[in-house]
Amino acid sequence: xxxxxxxxxxxxxxxxxxxxxxxxxxADALTRVVGDIDRSPVSIMHVCGSxxxxxxxxxxxxxxxxxxxxxxxxxxxxxxxxxxxVDEGVVLARQGVRIATYGDMLKVPGTSLSLADAQAEGAKIxxxxxxxxxxxxxxxxxxxxxxxxxxxxxxxxxxxxxxxRNPPPNFYVLSAHKYIPPVMEIVAEMPDTRVEGFLAAGHxxxxxxxxxxEPFVARHRLPVVVAGFEPLDILAGLVRLAELIRDGRxxxxxxxxxxxTKDGNLRAQEQLWRVFRPxxxxxxxxxxxxxxxxxxxxxxxxxxxxxRFDIDLHTLWDFAPAALAQECICGDIMAGIKSPHxxxxxxxxxxxxxxxxxxxxxxxxxxKIWYQYGGHPDLGSVGRTLSGPSEGISDRGYCxx
Amino acid sequence: xxxxxxxxVVSVDGSIAVVDFWGVRKQICLDVVDQPVAPGDYIxxxxxxxxxxxxxxxxxxxxxxxxxLLRHPPEEDDLxxxxxxxxxxxxxxxxx
Numbered sequence: 001x002x003x004x005x006x007x008x009x010x011x012x013x014x015x016x017x018x019x020x021x022x023x024x025x026x027a028d029a030l031t032r033v034v035g036d037i038d039r040s041p042v043s044i045m046h047v048c049g050s051x052x053x054x055x056x057x058x059x060x061x062x063x064x065x066x067x068x069x070x071x072x073x074x075x076x077x078x079x080x081x082x083x084x085x086v087d088e089g090v091v092l093a094r095q096g097v098r099i100a101t102y103g104d105m106l107k108v109p110g111t112s113l114s115l116a117d118a119q120a121e122g123a124k125i126x127x128x129x130x131x132x133x134x135x136x137x138x139x140x141x142x143x144x145x146x147x148x149x150x151x152x153x154x155x156x157x158x159x160x161x162x163x164x165r166n167p168p169p170n171f172y173v174l175s176a177h178k179y180i181p182p183v184m185e186i187v188a189e190m191p192d193t194r195v196e197g198f199l200a201a202g203h204x205x206x207x208x209x210x211x212x213x214e215p216f217v218a219r220h221r222l223p224v225v226v227a228g229f230e231p232l233d234i235l236a237g238l239v240r241l242a243e244l245i246r247d248g249r250x251x252x253x254x255x256x257x258x259x260x261t262k263d264g265n266l267r268a269q270e271q272l273w274r275v276f277r278p279x280x281x282x283x284x285x286x287x288x289x290x291x292x293x294x295x296x297x298x299x300x301x302x303x304x305x306x307x308r309f310d311i312d313l314h315t316l317w318d319f320a321p322a323a324l325a326q327e328c329i330c331g332d333i334m335a336g337i338k339s340p341h342x343x344x345x346x347x348x349x350x351x352x353x354x355x356x357x358x359x360x361x362x363x364x365x366x367x368k369i370w371y372q373y374g375g376h377p378d379l380g381s382v383g384r385t386l387s388g389p390s391e392g393i394s395d396r397g398y399c400x401x
Numbered sequence: 402x403x404x405x406x407x408x409x410v411v412s413v414d415g416s417i418a419v420v421d422f423w424g425v426r427k428q429i430c431l432d433v434v435d436q437p438v439a440p441g442d443y444i445x446x447x448x449x450x451x452x453x454x455x456x457x458x459x460x461x462x463x464x465x466x467x468x469x470l471l472r473h474p475p476e477e478d479d480l481x482x483x484x485x486x487x488x489x490x491x492x493x494x495x496x497x
Contacts, residue, residue: 018465051402053481054466129491130449151448154405158450161432205404206445206453229404230466241453258459259445263453267435363480372478 018232026235027063040067043194044241045187045336047075047180048201049364050229056373058231070238071336072369074183075201077151078104078332078362080283085176088311089148092174093123098141099174100134101148103127104362107355114318115148120260131162138171145307146172152180153207155163156294157268160275163300174305177294179278181212186287188220192337195222197241202228202256207272209264210254221250228256261289275300284358285331322356324349330357331395335368340367347371404481405447406488407455407463410440410458411495418451419495423471427492449492 034042046052050074055061064070076078086109093099099115106116106127119125128134131147138145149159156177163173168312180201187193200213204225212226227237237255244251254260276299281293296304305311327345332338340346340359350356352368359365408420408429418438420429431438436452438444443460444451455463468486470482477483 018462048482050484053404053484057479057481102474130493132449132493154447154452157428157433157452158448161450165432186446203445203447203452230462235425258463259453265433265435268433268452340440363484369480372480 002231018230019138023063023174023232023235024239026232026239028341029066029239030235030242030297031299033239033246034065034068037067037242037246038118040280041069042067042196042242042245043069043071043075043336044197044199044238044245045071045193045195046199046201046227047184048072048199048204049076049180049362050203050375051075051199051201051227051234052366052369053364053373054229054231054234056369060231060234063235064238068198068238071195071339071367072333073187073195073198073336074283074286074334075180076334076359076362076364076366077155077178078102078108079285079330079365080178080183081105081150081176081358082282082284083109083111084113084282084313085174087313087316088174088306089115089146090118091311091313091315092146092305092309093118093125094121094315096123097305098126098143098145099127099148100126100137102129102150104364105148105150107361109322109325109356109361110320110356111316112321115315131159135162135165135167135171138168140188142170144170144172144308146174146309148174148176150176150178152178152204153202153272153294157207157265157272161268161270163275163303164271167303171301171303172295172305172308173303175276175293175295176380177276177295178283179292181216182284182292183283184213184216184224184291185220186289186292187335188216190335190337192288193335195336196245197225199234199237199241200224200226202226202233202259205254205256205260205264207265207268209262210252210260211262212264213252217250217252223250224252226252226254226256226260228259256314283334285334293323307310324356328357330359330367333359340370343367404484404488405445405452406485407443407445407460407468410442410444410490411440412440418444420446420451420492422446422489422492423467425489426495427489428495429492446488446492448488473497 134147225241276294278291359367408422436454443455
């Protein structure tokens with residue numbers, strides 16, 4: 001049974017579009033085009049937590065034709081950080097190594113423990129907003145500091161830029177960075193997903209450019225539309241994508257030209273690929289993704305926490321995994337096969353202040369977004385895990401001049 | 402979070418810009434932005450790094466979303482607005 005849906009803004013009726021006439025005309029166009037497709041449902045996947053936030057917050061699903069299914073795929077960088085990657089951070093922290101990471105990572109479950117659990121045991125874990133803050137922290141302490149680096153290419157370019165600025169010798173990186181384009185290939189091939197087109201995230205494409213999707217479109221014969229984050233941007237993107245599906249025309253279209261070019265940000269890409277190399281690896285709940293993980297190149301192995309420290313994951317074997325975790329369907333949700341409402345734990349045993357799965361931890365996770373903008377209203381609001389930089393870190397030298 | 406937040410460049414000193422986000426001034430690193438940045442330009446900030454200079458003629462459309470999100474007083478259960486606020490708050494303060 002579906003929990004009653006509530007919308008933060010009272011639903012689409014109160015939605016403040018910049019241009020209500022244009023919003024109405026886009027919604028009408030979408031209904032018309034999806035109707036022309038004469039198949040139900042038509043499934044479109046987006047791969048961005050910010051898209052899902054905007055869709056949920058502005059009540060966009062209420063304007064969509066019933067036969068259009070807009071699914072969030074593996075677009076939450078915190079959520080797809082795999083269990084063994086979290087375990088590596090937990091083991092390091094429990095070995096006494098100081099860890100700095102983004103706030104959303106703290107409660108993400110590993111095999112048996114999260115970083116927050118390790119912190120409760122006394123491990124030294126600092127929440128930072130930026131890799132630059134982690135470097136500032138390292139400069140102020142004598143002991144080694146490991147930056148547990150998570151996020152997609154938009155965040156990985158910051159890590160790369162910081163590494164190229166000669167960080168202090170006690171600064172190390174445990175990279176769990178992920179690269180989005182390869183995972184679209186995996187999701188497109190999943191037998192249960194049946195995605196007919198992808199809405200690509202505007203800001204990741206700001207880095208990669210829209211040209212990066214051309215080989216994917218050629219291989220899978222599925223259209224890709226790059227879209228921005230404003231409700232009108234998303235509606236316009238969906239209309240274009242539906243037209244390409246209706247016309248059987250696999251192509252890449254850029255509906256976010258104010259931020260995205262064909263080649264993308266070449267300066268950022270140059271730094272990204274100088275520091276990182278793509279390797280295959282698992283994404284939580286999804287699959288092994290060839291070239292989906294970003295690891296430090298050998299040239300930077302002196303900064304690589306995996307080379308500097310002996311990370312013995314066997315030390316976690318004495319801890320039993322949480323029983324509830326067996327019931328978590330985050331993997332199927334991130335693959336677009338199931339929705340949070342298909343999960344017996346959603347909004348009951350799994351809530352933001354006590355998450356069972358990664359999708360309920362992050363502000364970009366499907367479950368947390370649905371819970372906050374469309375879950376049980378009587379469960380009340382809960383605090384976020386993101387926080388600012390640790391106290392005492394100077395903002396001086398934030399980025400070397 | 403991948404949304405980022407736009408701000409207006411106040412001054413530039415080497416690879417650092419002082420950027421105004423709705424009255425709050427922060428230091429933003431220019432190491433990865435691929436176009437020259439000057440006072441008066443708008444940039445898109447993500448975790449303290451400018452990833453894009455936003456064309457001046459497009460800035461109205463870009464700011465609209467953020468102004469809608471920041472129009473309401475902070476609420477913890479408005480994830481998207483909270484993410485935007487933490488993206489602004491998290492960046493390094495400009496020196497007094």
